[in-house]
Amino acid sequence: MKKICIIGLGYVGLPLAHAFSKKYQVVGFDINKPRIDELSSGFDRTLELTAEEVNESIKNGMIYTTSSDDIKDCNIYIVTVPTPIDSSNRPDLTPLIKSSQTIGKVLKKDDIVIYESTVYPGVTEEVCVPELEKVSGMIFNKDFFCGYSPERINPGDKEHTVTKILKITSGSTAEIAIVVDDLYKSIIIAGTYKASSIKVAEAAKVIENTQRDVNIALINELALIFDTMNIDTNDVIEAAATKWNFIKLKPGLVGGHCIGVDPYYLTFKAEELGYKPNLILGARQINNGMGKYIAEKTIKLMIKNNKKIKDSNILVLGVTFKEDCPDLRNTKVTDIVDELNEYGVNVDIYDPWVDLTEERTHFTHKLMETNPFEGNKKYDSIIVAVAHHQFIKLTQEDYRNISEGNETIIDIKGIVKNPSWRL
Numbered sequence: 562m563k564k565i566c567i568i569g570l571g572y573v574g575l576p577l578a579h580a581f582s583k584k585y586q587v588v589g590f591d592i593n594k595p596r597i598d599e600l601s602s603g604f605d606r607t608l609e610l611t612a613e614e615v616n617e618s619i620k621n622g623m624i625y626t627t628s629s630d631d632i633k634d635c636n637i638y639i640v641t642v643p644t645p646i647d648s649s650n651r652p653d654l655t656p657l658i659k660s661s662q663t664i665g666k667v668l669k670k671d672d673i674v675i676y677e678s679t680v681y682p683g684v685t686e687e688v689c690v691p692e693l694e695k696v697s698g699m700i701f702n703k704d705f706f707c708g709y710s711p712e713r714i715n716p717g718d719k720e721h722t723v724t725k726i727l728k729i730t731s732g733s734t735a736e737i738a739i740v741v742d743d744l745y746k747s748i749i750i751a752g753t754y755k756a757s758s759i760k761v762a763e764a765a766k767v768i769e770n771t772q773r774d775v776n777i778a779l780i781n782e783l784a785l786i787f788d789t790m791n792i793d794t795n796d797v798i799e800a801a802a803t804k805w806n807f808i809k810l811k812p813g814l815v816g817g818h819c820i821g822v823d824p825y826y827l828t829f830k831a832e833e834l835g836y837k838p839n840l841i842l843g844a845r846q847i848n849n850g851m852g853k854y855i856a857e858k859t860i861k862l863m864i865k866n867n868k869k870i871k872d873s874n875i876l877v878l879g880v881t882f883k884e885d886c887p888d889l890r891n892t893k894v895t896d897i898v899d900e901l902n903e904y905g906v907n908v909d910i911y912d913p914w915v916d917l918t919e920e921r922t923h924f925t926h927k928l929m930e931t932n933p934f935e936g937n938k939k940y941d942s943i944i945v946a947v948a949h950h951q952f953i954k955l956t957q958e959d960y961r962n963i964s965e966g967n968e969t970i971i972d973i974k975g976i977v978k979n980p981s982w983r984l
């Protein structure tokens with residue numbers, strides 16, 4: 562009888578735990594006590610699960626806990642902890658190491674530990690397994706086994722939810738690969754793909770996001786080139802996309818916990834092995850520079866529109882890293898704000914998706930508590946940074962009502978009808 566423990570109940574772990582709870586006994590473990598308390602009361606602040614779904618998991622017998630005593634009698638451990646980078650863009654494997662140590666303390670003969678966190682090839686077997694062996698005193702592939710099955714969910718996307726996305730699976734032996742694959746097959750409606758090894762599965766995930774990052778960087782670079790030529794990049798993309806094999810992407814900020822972070826896992830390992838990944842690092846540099854470019858563009862447009870810069874008021878609409886989602890992690894909208902602040906302007910940030918209590922504890926930028934479209938303050942420039950559905954609905958008149966003089970609208974998401982400039 563399988564009893565599954567999910568370690569790390571964030572954007573990835575919670576929906577997975579809920580899906581497994583429909584068929585298996587599940588324990589959800591997290592070190593964040595407020596998160597566990599909220600989930601136990603039926604609330605998911607990531608908004609990936611509704612209150613009904615969280616309560617359904619509880620009804621299914623799932624328990625939410627911070628106590629390692631509660632995970633002792635599980636036989637499958639699935640790790641979905643964060644894999645961030647440090648200030649020098651190097652992988653920070655601390656959560657993976659710590660969660661492996663937690664599991665090591667309760668590991669029993671024939672248990673299987675499956676990692677889902679995005680990593681560079683080799684992390685499961687070269688970093689996590691030694692921790693499991695050291696703490697448990699057991700031997701890998703003799704006493705216990707491992708798997709790796711990357712997650713592909715897209716926060717805020719209510720269509721491509723966990724069971725509807727084909728899942729890559731792998732195992733530390735041929736037999737365990739089948740057990741891991743069967744386990745996921747039992748809940749993933751879209752099916753599974755059994756990779757030939759754990760390293761292949763790890764590499765597959767990290768290149769999915771690296772490919773996207775590099776492709777977006779190309780479009781961003783083209784946008785910078787076309788801007789100097791006074792050509793609308795979006796028009797160029799529409800025209801080019803009439804060819805069957807053109808990859809249609811939009812220019813923009815690349816933030817969030819995945820695309821802007823995962824490539825550094827790959828480049829770190831490549832460089833450690835003596836290969837300099839110039840293309841991937843160049844793409845990172847282009848994407849990381851977009852916020853500064855947008856801020857500078859805003860200032861230039863304001864000067865062109867005869868607006869003073871120092872002490873002017875600029876409104877930034879949206880700060881989460883993507884639309885219709887409360888996730889603030891690694892948002893690059895703050896790059897725009899930070900650069901604007903260098904010019905001595907006052908920047909107001911408004912985002913109806915951000916939980917202000919949460920924001921106060923974790924986010925260094927202050928957010929408006931009221932809707933600027935319902936107030937009297939006038940802005941010299943407005944930057945539409947995130948395509949939340951609330952902003953898509955805004956009209957020219959809405960912008961005019963809160964603009965000082967002629968409106969200067971910077972649209973980086975292509976959702977404003979007649980912007981002063983769009984990326």
Ligand SMILES: NC(=O)c1ccc[n+]([C@@H]2O[C@H](COP(=O)([O-])OP(=O)(O)OC[C@H]3O[C@@H](n4cnc5c(N)ncnc54)[C@H](O)[C@@H]3O)[C@@H](O)[C@H]2O)c1
Nearest residue numbers: 569570571572573591592593642644656659660678679712
């Ligand atoms: N968010 C996404 O869209 C997405 C998509 C695919 C893959 N991933 C990958 O999945 C992994 C998890 O991402 P996420 O977005 O769910 O992160 P998250 O920050 O939303 O959640 C991680 C959870 O792990 C908990 N945690 C941290 N250390 C722990 C420990 N030692 N023991 C137990 N719990 C611990 C945290 O408290 C948090 O609740 C990352 O590797 C990420 O790259 C994320």
